[in-house]
Amino acid sequence: MSVSLTITDLVARDPRGRILLSVDALSCEPGQAIGIRGPSGAGKSTLLMAIAGILAGAEGQVKWGDVDILTAGQSARTAFRASNIGLIFQDFLLFEELSPAANAAIAALFLPAKQRRGLRQRANEQLLRLNIPQDARTVASFSGGERQRVAIARALANDPAILLADEPTASLDRDTANRVADDLTRLARAGNKTLITVSHDHDLLSRMDRVLTLTDGRITNDSRQERAGV
């Protein structure tokens, strides 16, 4: 499944009513790789959360295909994420006590029983593609790069159409960051997935089809670029 993203009149405010994010219009074709950059506090993560359907109290429309993920009910949003969105975070957010396979297949614990086997299989395939040791008892001894690859495998385990990443290379050294950036973009393109990543990392952003610049909660630049480093 591939879906397009359409954002219209999106406004997010802080608890005191101050505008954190204001996007009049933004659209994204299926399979596109989009980078979002901007100074700290510009609203990048807020935009990503709005796109993921986990931002409460925002106004406007964020539509994935026909689904307005901003206004849909909580269970509908949750179900949409479970089926369509893979998420990757700067600090990996793995369960240290679990094995790489258990971390990558974490969704098997809450998906319906009939989907669990397939999900575990896909998680293992992704770990293999990402060269993650299968025999490790837990991820506690893993390096940052290995952890982020486990997180990528987790994001891809349910074969989502959309990958959202928040600073996926920020906690890694340069070489590792480049390899993770390669893996992320390679797997996204191989699966024709829409990839939206917030990042300060020029090397990662240079691999995107399009880079949005956010300043003070507004998109101030939207540049399309040639694919590089894939």
Add this chain to the structure above:
Amino acid sequence: MFDLWDGLPVTVQDMLVALLLLAPAALIGLAVIRGFAPGPLIRAMIGRFFSANVLFVLLIAVSVGLGVGLIAQERGLRHGTAHAADKFDLVVTAPGSELTMMMAAVYLQPTDAPLLDGATYAELAGHENVALAAPLAFGDSYRGAPLVGTIADFARYLSSDRIEGRLWQTSSEAVIGAAVPLQIEDRFTPAHGMTGPHSEEEDEDHDIDLTVVGRLGVTGTPWDRAILVPIETIWEVHGLANGHALAAGDQIGPPFDSEFFPGTPAVIVRSEQLWANYALRSQFTRDKQTMAFFPGEVLARLYSVIGDVRQAMEILSLVSQILVAASVLLGLFILTNQLRRHMALLRALGAPGRFVFAVIWGYATSLLVIGAMLGLAVGAGAAAALSEIVSRQTGIAISAPLGWAEIHLVAGFVSVSVFLALYPAYSVLRSPVATGLRS
């Protein structure tokens, strides 16, 4: 419906009550976990805060264990004291406090008591419905073991004829209870009054040497620590007549001559027929002359007073256990705050709120259930230790194995605490996902 219930065997009733008490916990568990497999994450959480979790489990185990142990112990004490009075169907004494006289005659607790005269004893001993009328005489001891003067038939009756060696034949022979630290053929000099186990107060000693000729079988009563001697011995060492006319020579045991009978504080009466006991009690309950009572009935009255205390104790125990469980849940609540990001992550990944709820609830419930199970073991250990201490102090054999009452208490505790565990789960669920991810 009630007839059906009453028709069930007691064990089945107990099992059903236990299941009924556990039912709320089981239903909550089913409703929360149905369709999910949160086990690996629950194990991960237990592993992450291992030391704190061990402490929580121990706190619950100790609080449940003490409650359970005390209740089992109280029941064991009741059974032990009732068993110790089994052989004492009817006690006849001079008028006074039934409780005091029961404590003296059955449990050998020293007391000053007025005496029954020879005529009363003769009337009892000669009564057609009396199979055994054993006079008792107290007041002396040997190294903490009370000397009780009585008749040979009573020693035989008390030990159900289990006697190693033989019974006394002269007033200088003694038969010891099973737990008295003397051996057959040992000689000893009793002292006046109650002395401690290592007393060296020689000036209190009587001028008589007694020889141990027999040992009674274990009775599980304070009598296991007593030294039984012919009642004539007690009377003689106190310079009294020995119950027999001079012409009787060295006669030991009944019949006694009323004229030479110095008196006895209590007579243990046994009748072959139950109804006769009631008739005897009525016949020998006379103002200012005699008082007759069933120790079993005095105990029952005592237990009914204690029963209220026991119920209060059970409630207090449950309340204290629940307070400990609530404190533990508060601790878990603080711990789970550290997992707020991971729980938000699960929801961001598409986990339904109920799954996150199930993980936190399952984690808390695991600790509560493990703690409660361990608590049963701690309770059994505490009850055994308390029984040992009380048995050593009183001589009453007390066994306090855990019973259904304790299992019901723990089942009730599990259900209530498992219900309370819903709150920390709910509080984690209430936190917005975006806030959780940024925390």
